[in-house]
Amino acid sequence: xxxxxxxxxxxxxxxxxxxxxxxxxxxxxxxxxxxxxxxxxxxxxxxxxxxxxxxxxxxxxxxxxxxxxxxxxxxxxxxxxxxxxxxxxxxxxxxxxxxxxxxxxxxxxxxxxxxxxxxxxxxxxxxxxxxxxxxxxxxxxxxxxxxxxxxxxxxxxxxxxxxxxxxxxxxxxxxxxxxxxxxxxxxxxxxxxxxxxxxxxxxxxxxxxxxxxxxxxxxxxxxxxxxxxxxxxxxxxxxxxxxxxxxxxxxxxxxxxxxxxxxxxxxxxxxxxxxxxxxxxxxxxxxxxxxxxxxxxxxxxxxxxxxxxxxxxxxxxxxxxxxxxxxxxxxxxxxx
Numbered sequence: 323x324x325x326x327x328x329x330x331x332x333x334x335x336x337x338x339x340x341x342x343x344x345x346x347x348x349x350x351x352x353x354x355x356x357x358x359x360x361x362x363x364x365x366x367x368x369x370x371x372x373x374x375x376x377x378x379x380x381x382x383x384x385x386x387x388x389x390x391x392x393x394x395x396x397x398x399x400x401x402x403x404x405x406x407x408x409x410x411x412x413x414x415x416x417x418x419x420x421x422x423x424x425x426x427x428x429x430x431x432x433x434x435x436x437x438x439x440x441x442x443x444x445x446x447x448x449x450x451x452x453x454x455x456x457x458x459x460x461x462x463x464x465x466x467x468x469x470x471x472x473x474x475x476x477x478x479x480x481x482x483x484x485x486x487x488x489x490x491x492x493x494x495x496x497x498x499x500x501x502x503x504x505x506x507x508x509x510x511x512x513x514x515x516x517x518x519x520x521x522x523x524x525x526x527x528x529x530x531x532x533x534x535x536x537x538x539x540x541x542x543x544x545x546x547x548x549x550x551x552x553x554x555x556x557x558x559x560x561x562x563x564x565x566x567x568x569x570x571x572x573x574x575x576x577x578x579x580x581x582x583x584x585x586x587x588x589x590x591x592x593x594x595x596x597x598x599x600x601x602x603x604x605x606x607x608x609x610x611x612x613x614x615x616x617x618x619x620x621x622x623x624x625x626x627x628x629x630x631x632x633x634x635x636x637x638x639x640x641x642x643x644x645x646x647x648x649x650x651x652x653x654x655x656x657x658x
Contacts, residue, residue: 565594
C-alpha cells in the first residue's frame, strides 16, 4: 500500500511541477501551433521540455499507482499535489507563503499518512463490462442536472442585467470538472481490473482513451470556469468533487470497501478529511488571510472607539459642577 502512496505523491508532484515549468517556459515562446518552427522552438526550450517530460512521467506513475491500489485511496492522495506545488513555488519561484498555506500543507501531509496507515490491500472484485455504460449514464444524468441548473442561473443573470458570474455558476463549473477528473481515474482503474480478470486486452487501451477524453473535458470546464469566475471557488469545488467522485465511484462501481479493522477505518476516514481540509485551505489561503486581517482591524478599531468613548464620558463627568460645590460656595458667600 505504501508503494502506491509514494508513487501517487511523486506522480502528482510531477504533474503539478511540470505544468508550472511549462507555463514558465511559454513566457518567451509563441502560441503553440502545428507549425514546424513553433514546435522546434518549444522542443529547444529547456524549461518547457523538462516540465513536459515531468508531466508525462507523472501520468505514467499515476497509472502504475492505480494498477496497484484502490482508486478510493489513490484519488484522495492525489490532492496532496497542491501542497507539493506550494512548497516548490516557495523555494524555486520565491513565492511568499502565509500561515494558512503551511497549515494546509501540514493537514495534507498528515492526511496522506492516515490514508497510507488505514488503507489495506483488497482483492479484485468481480466486474462486468456493463459497468462502463452504467457509469456513463450516471455521469450523463448528473451533467444534465448541473447544466440545467446552469442555464437557469444564466437566464436569471441576463434578466437582472448582471455582468459578473454568480457564485452558483462558479460552483457548477468546478463540480463538473472535478467529477470528470475523478471519473478519469476510475475508468483507468477499471481497465486494469478488466485485464486482471481475463477480459480482452483491447479493453485496456479503450479505457485509457476514455480516461484521457474525460480528463481533457474536465480541463475544458475548469478553464471555462476560471476564465469567467473566481479561481478560489472553481478550484476548491473541482478538487473536492474529484476526491469524492473517486472515492464514491470506486466503492459503488469497482467494489472497493472500507478497511475491516475499526482503527484502520478511522485512520482512513480521518486521512480523507484532513486532505480535503488541507486542499481547501491551500486554495483559499489568500482570501482567508485577507478576511482575518480585515476582521482583526475592525476588532481593534471597535476597541479604540470604545476606549475613546469611555474616556470622553469620564472627562465630561469631571468637568460637570458638583451640587455640593455649589452649596459650599453659596455658604461661603453668605458668611462673607
